[in-house]
Amino acid sequence: MVNVLLCGCCGFMGRMICECASTYEDVNIVAGVDINDDGQRKFPVYKAIENVSAPVDVIIDFSHPSLLDGVLEFAEKHHVPAVLATTGLSEEQKRKIAKASENVPLFFTANMSIGINVISELVKNAVSVLGLDYDIEIVEKHHRRKLDAPSGTALMLADAAASVREVPSEYIYDRHSVRKPRSVNDIGISAVRGGTIVGEHDVIFAGEDEVITISHSAGSRKVFAVGAIRAALFISGKDNGLYDMSALIKESMK
Numbered sequence: 642m643v644n645v646l647l648c649g650c651c652g653f654m655g656r657m658i659c660e661c662a663s664t665y666e667d668v669n670i671v672a673g674v675d676i677n678d679d680g681q682r683k684f685p686v687y688k689a690i691e692n693v694s695a696p697v698d699v700i701i702d703f704s705h706p707s708l709l710d711g712v713l714e715f716a717e718k719h720h721v722p723a724v725l726a727t728t729g730l731s732e733e734q735k736r737k738i739a740k741a742s743e744n745v746p747l748f749f750t751a752n753m754s755i756g757i758n759v760i761s762e763l764v765k766n767a768v769s770v771l772g773l774d775y776d777i778e779i780v781e782k783h784h785r786r787k788l789d790a791p792s793g794t795a796l797m798l799a800d801a802a803a804s805v806r807e808v809p810s811e812y813i814y815d816r817h818s819v820r821k822p823r824s825v826n827d828i829g830i831s832a833v834r835g836g837t838i839v840g841e842h843d844v845i846f847a848g849e850d851e852v853i854t855i856s857h858s859a860g861s862r863k864v865f866a867v868g869a870i871r872a873a874l875f876i877s878g879k880d881n882g883l884y885d886m887s888a889l890i891k892e893s894m895k
């Protein structure tokens with residue numbers, strides 16, 4: 642049995658994790674952390690992570706960047722592996738995660754769905770074949786409540802494309818601010834916010850007289866919740882280090 646500490650347990654994703662975890666026999670949420678307790682959880686909810694006293698095997702965090710330091714401190718102090726799913730982290734925070742992973746196993750990805758991680762590989766393959774003749778633009782769409790823009794997933798897809806391009810890439814978020822044609826170095830990233838869109842990502846390759854689009858659409862938050870629970874099971878008992886969805890996919894293919 643894997644005992645989970647769920648950070649952000651009363652938010653949209655936290656509630657979805659609770660719903661999905663109840664279908665796993667080997668996963669038990671023993672405590673939660675949330676500054677806004679909805680009073681509906683079946684486990685104790687703490688306002689501050691440092692006050693959690695229940696013995697836990699793994700942390701799942703879908704909360705807010707302001708909780709990251711607390712999560713990392715708790716994980717390192719008690720040597721508890723953590724699945725870090727909160728987005729909108731700064732570069733400094735990402736460096737802290739890499740440093741902390743020297744002392745505790747951490748699983749970090751901007752997108753917990755298996756499908757997005759598959760299209761990330763497709764994007765790399767497409768860039769290798771299409772080269773610099775095709776301009777890359779990424780368009781992402783999310784619900785009206787989302788705090789960060791562009792999404793962590795859009796940046797993850799841009800990083801995947803940039804990692805195999807033959808020229809240095811520059812991410813362009815605000816074409817309205819300059820009047821000039823796009824450069825070969827550009828990867829354009831645009832964000833749409835509205836309604837209840839769960840998460841849509843299009844990677845557009847625009848060439849001469851031809852456009853190729855690689856798309857992913859999440860139908861519900863369940864895909865992220867299932868991915869996070871699988872990540873929690875995957876990381877329990879692993880050696881210290883930084884893991885992501887590609888490591889999980891590789892292991893499940895063995």
Ligand SMILES: NC(=O)c1ccc[n+]([C@@H]2O[C@H](COP(=O)([O-])OP(=O)(O)OC[C@H]3O[C@@H](n4cnc5c(N)ncnc54)[C@H](O)[C@@H]3O)[C@@H](O)[C@H]2O)c1
Nearest residue numbers: 649651652653654675676703704705726727728751752753
């Ligand atoms: N990696 C992924 O696949 C993935 C998928 C969906 C959402 N997310 C990210 O997960 C995060 C949560 O998303 P959501 O839609 O559930 O948001 P939400 O606003 O519905 O839930 C966040 C919860 O965290 C709590 N919270 C905020 N700050 C806190 C703090 N300092 N300490 C304790 N609790 C705190 C809030 O009270 C709230 O209940 C966001 O960053 C979102 O972008 C990641």
